[in-house]
Amino acid sequence: MKKFFSVADVDDLSILVKDALALKASPYALRDLGKNKTLGLVFLNPSLRTRLSTQKAAMNLGMDVMVINMDKDGWALETQDGVVMNGTTVEHIREAAAVMGEYCDILGLRSFPSLKDKEADYTEDLFNKFVKFCAVPVVSLESATRHPLQSLTDLITISEHKNVEKPKVVLAWAPHVKALPQAVPNSFSEWMCKAQEQGLVDFTIAHPMGYELSEEFTKGAKISDNLEESLQEADFVYVKNWSSFAEYGEVYPVAQNWMMDNEKLKLTNNAKVMHCLPVRRDLELSSEILDGPNSLVIKEASNRVWAAQVVLKRMLEKLK
Amino acid sequence: MKKFFSVADVDDLSILVKDALALKASPYALRDLGKNKTLGLVFLNPSLRTRLSTQKAAMNLGMDVMVINMDKDGWALETQDGVVMNGTTVEHIREAAAVMGEYCDILGLRSFPSLKDKEADYTEDLFNKFVKFCAVPVVSLESATRHPLQSLTDLITISEHKNVEKPKVVLAWAPHVKALPQAVPNSFSEWMCKAQEQGLVDFTIAHPMGYELSEEFTKGAKISDNLEESLQEADFVYVKNWSSFAEYGEVYPVAQNWMMDNEKLKLTNNAKVMHCLPVRRDLELSSEILDGPNSLVIKEASNRVWAAQVVLKRMLEKLK
Amino acid sequence: MKKFFSVADVDDLSILVKDALALKASPYALRDLGKNKTLGLVFLNPSLRTRLSTQKAAMNLGMDVMVINMDKDGWALETQDGVVMNGTTVEHIREAAAVMGEYCDILGLRSFPSLKDKEADYTEDLFNKFVKFCAVPVVSLESATRHPLQSLTDLITISEHKNVEKPKVVLAWAPHVKALPQAVPNSFSEWMCKAQEQGLVDFTIAHPMGYELSEEFTKGAKISDNLEESLQEADFVYVKNWSSFAEYGEVYPVAQNWMMDNEKLKLTNNAKVMHCLPVRRDLELSSEILDGPNSLVIKEASNRVWAAQVVLKRMLEKLK
Incomplete structure (x- = not known):
């Protein structure tokens, strides 16, 4: 290599x-x-x-x-x-x-x-x-x-914690106060798309309209602007904010609440929750999830x- | 541990x-x-x-x-x-x-x-x-x-350089241009109080009125606002500035000269002089002491x- | 040592x-x-x-x-x-x-x-x-x-790349946008003067009027304000900017073009070109030299x- x-x-x-x-x-x-x-x-x-x-x-x-x-x-x-x-x-x-x-x-x-x-x-x-x-x-x-070392880490973490042969993985956009790069979601998406090709996962991306990633990274992924629907039967939810690719680096107001919390977790298959860190508590992801049994964020960082x-x-x- | x-x-x-x-x-x-x-x-x-x-x-x-x-x-x-x-x-x-x-x-x-x-x-x-x-x-x-690593260092240094079984150790407040934390004197004091309990030293604190440390750290110490008296028979003088605990972080004008110098050293039992460094020369401690035979400051830092x-x-x- | x-x-x-x-x-x-x-x-x-x-x-x-x-x-x-x-x-x-x-x-x-x-x-x-x-x-x-580690490096590099017993080495002043210290040229000069004494090189310094180095460092060197003449038969050209020693730290406007380039290289004995780095491309030294076969700058840095x-x-x- x-x-x-x-x-x-x-x-x-x-x-x-x-x-x-x-x-x-x-x-x-x-x-x-x-x-x-x-x-x-x-x-x-x-x-x-x-x-x-x-x-x-x-x-x-x-x-x-x-x-x-x-x-x-x-x-x-x-x-x-x-x-x-x-x-x-x-x-x-x-x-x-x-x-x-x-x-x-x-x-x-x-x-x-x-x-x-x-x-x-x-x-x-x-x-x-x-x-x-x-x-x-x-x-x-x-x-x-x-951010390929992060994406490889994420794949390792999913492999360690999966309960089914081919888990459903959802990349879920989340709010933030700053305009963040697309590097982590791009990279996660291209790794998950390849993992899907190799039969390792089933991959969905959920984000508000306007936050589409470059198609170069998302070939093969299901893409939706309906978070609740996307979370159905999810085994892993990967929470991450990013700024717009189309209107490059822009941040749009989003009316709906996209913060991941226990209410939304109920829609999933008792999903494990991931984040690359640092995470803005109670803005991107609720403290109750981060401090609860579904969070993998520390194990993920350790990997x-x-x-x-x-x-x-x-x-x-x-x-x- | x-x-x-x-x-x-x-x-x-x-x-x-x-x-x-x-x-x-x-x-x-x-x-x-x-x-x-x-x-x-x-x-x-x-x-x-x-x-x-x-x-x-x-x-x-x-x-x-x-x-x-x-x-x-x-x-x-x-x-x-x-x-x-x-x-x-x-x-x-x-x-x-x-x-x-x-x-x-x-x-x-x-x-x-x-x-x-x-x-x-x-x-x-x-x-x-x-x-x-x-x-x-x-x-x-x-x-x-x-600052416990500093205090342990100080105890090691005193143990190495003492000439009597139970030396007299004086913590002496000194002037400075900035408002400094109480961490070093607090810590030195709690270590010396315990050392006194264990029969290793005899411990005195000298500082101007208004510079009392929190009692949590000074139990068992003799405390005085008379520097000259405190220095009598001292084997070790530990020079350090700190700001007020009562009026938290405040610095009072002090009329008397509290800088440690050779004149004051004559009051002691040819005491060794210590400081945690960095030291403000000729403000906290005179150059003549720092460059003379009574200074332990480099050996202390080495420890x-x-x-x-x-x-x-x-x-x-x-x-x- | x-x-x-x-x-x-x-x-x-x-x-x-x-x-x-x-x-x-x-x-x-x-x-x-x-x-x-x-x-x-x-x-x-x-x-x-x-x-x-x-x-x-x-x-x-x-x-x-x-x-x-x-x-x-x-x-x-x-x-x-x-x-x-x-x-x-x-x-x-x-x-x-x-x-x-x-x-x-x-x-x-x-x-x-x-x-x-x-x-x-x-x-x-x-x-x-x-x-x-x-x-x-x-x-x-x-x-x-x-900057003696640089000068020793330079001597090592000259020793490795010389084709004749006693190569001609020219230290050539070059333009810059900032006022730089004399440390590198002083040092190079004192090392080359000693190397010349020990029969290892033949040493010339070329710089515009007003950029004379302190004589302490240049004893034995040929010194000239004519770059073209100095470059004749050169085996190594060491390019470097420095500010004035006489009018300490000053930078004078220099009418002539002192940037080292391929045109000037033709005057030499197919000289190897050296620079301590970082180098301002196309200001001190032309890109065509830096990217061409005569440049030693990376091998020099490696040494x-x-x-x-x-x-x-x-x-x-x-x-x-």
Whole structure:
């Protein structure tokens, strides 16, 4: 594996999940695999769960880890070619990525979208250039349009907690006070669509009119603007806010109450409730659910380690 | 040891000090004890000595360390239940603490008081909730009302440098330009009061009128507003500024000169002078003392490693 | 080696380069040398390459590393003696350096010049006081007037890529939008002058009138304000901007075009082009050179690891 960016970088989802759960059972069994190998984690945006879980995963494999907070260093990168660099960008991504690739055996990169320029965000220009110029394998720690370590985590968590062969999974839009990227729902959707193809889940997306995701990510999903109907017989409800893709980055007032709560939970098949965190309590998701027996959010966050570890393991095996 | 927050978490002070000094004699002897164990150091406020010494202590025991600067990430935590999170807090302490507990075997937490809301500060709400929700052992790296790793360090330092069985220790208030918390003097006082109970020291507190500490921390101490009298026959003088507890966080003008200097040192039994650092030279404590033979401040700071290491050692032993 | 600050800290340059290249050939051969030793990297200014390469070098030698970003912690140091510390500085360098020396076996320090007070900058007051008070070996990670790890890297890179016994090396001033320190060119110049003394290179400096470096660093160098003439027969061109030393920190308008490009490259002996990075593309150095076969900038950056590693190795050997 030279790149972990989207579900297209994985062949068989079941095998990847099985490998991740084997690492969960024996976290330190491969402590020699990463010996003398260095992981560089590059953040252009803040991170809590992703940084800690990926760092922990790397240490479990015996790797050294260097964290690079470029957001805090004010080290503005130039990404365009043919620009005379007489302004505020201090280094071109060609040099910055290449140099970090010289010091590290694997790199992770986090970079959020602008939410202003749809085309620039959706071409994943920055991530792709980073991959191109750094010359080592790259793990996405969330990019403009995707968060694949989160989605793999979610698939692992669903596999662990399912009671039926092919559970019904609902991605349910929820309210928020800020305009959030589509990266998490895009990514969850493309992973669930592939999981559906491979016979692992039955997948539905519910959101208010105007919050349609890009069709690139939702092929094969049932899509509805009726939350109550969508929740019928659901085994897993994945709660998440996102801003509009069509009117890029916009937030519309939504008349109906889309916050997930116990009342809505009654419509489901006693569904387990998931969220990538951080969650706004009693805005996106009720406290009664978060503090009750149906919530998987902490177990889900915990599984971030095994998602990262299985990806790093595969990359390390290729380096050998 | 599931928690290291106050002197109440320790039974026999002499044994703890003896264990710490054994680690100082052989710092790397237990490098296998922390193998495959991760310490997470969570800072809601800046730290120099505490971070470095605790990180060093953990590495001496073979642990992996992850540092989490939540103050710099602008990751504002919600601590109250029943709040609709539609404001500026991005994550509830219930989730944040639980998730960090999933990635780490032991957590350290630093969180300063507001110095505005005495009740909130003195109930140690944030620290207690963190302990409650994270599910792993927690070391205080200084909380609203206490700094126990500093106080254990101070006891170790006194034990190493005493010339008599039961030295006279004086906590002496000193001037400053800012309103400082009571955490260090509270903590030093509760440790010295317990040390006095166990026959290890004779303890006096000297401060100007209006700077009384909470009685919760000073039971058994001699308390005086006469510095010169208090310094008579002192073997150790512990210099520290703090703001008012009664008029919470206030700073009163003090007419008399409370800065510790060589003139005052003559009143003592050639006392050793201590300070937790950072120290404001020639405001709290004179340069002539700091650069002279009576100062223990660097040796004291150095001992921070062994205080942290003995606490982590006890926690690791419980994890096994 | 107790200090790595200038070329004067090294006797035989050839032997140092040879040792560095031996480490490059076997990076992990000495993983036991740094066992139980801790490197503290103290930054009063930001760093990307220096931090990562030095951290990597230390890990290659089996050291533990602690990074201390004092710039981000707002931990303002007092460097003057005899000052009543009732202002904004929170700790004196006497205590800060001494304490860090207690927690670390070797320290690295980065501190940029003010570019306002020439005398203060050129006496290297801060670096020297840090060395004096910390009591352990100190590596400069760039100080007010020098960047020795960069210069050693450059010498290693020239040694690797030279086609003749004694190549002609030209340090060529280039334009920039900001007023930059003289540290890199000073340092490169003092290393090349010594290399010239030891028969390793032939050294020329080219810069516009008004950009003369301090003579302290350029003894033995040919100096010219004619770029075209200087480039004749050059085997290596080292491109770098700096601000005026005479009119300290000033930037003059320069009429002629001093940007290095392919047209100018034709004047040379098919010279290899070097730059310490970050580089402003098409301002200091043309993209066509940076993306072409004559550029060494990435290989040069990569060699930062071996420069740091050989210096740390020598310091560790002295500690044993």
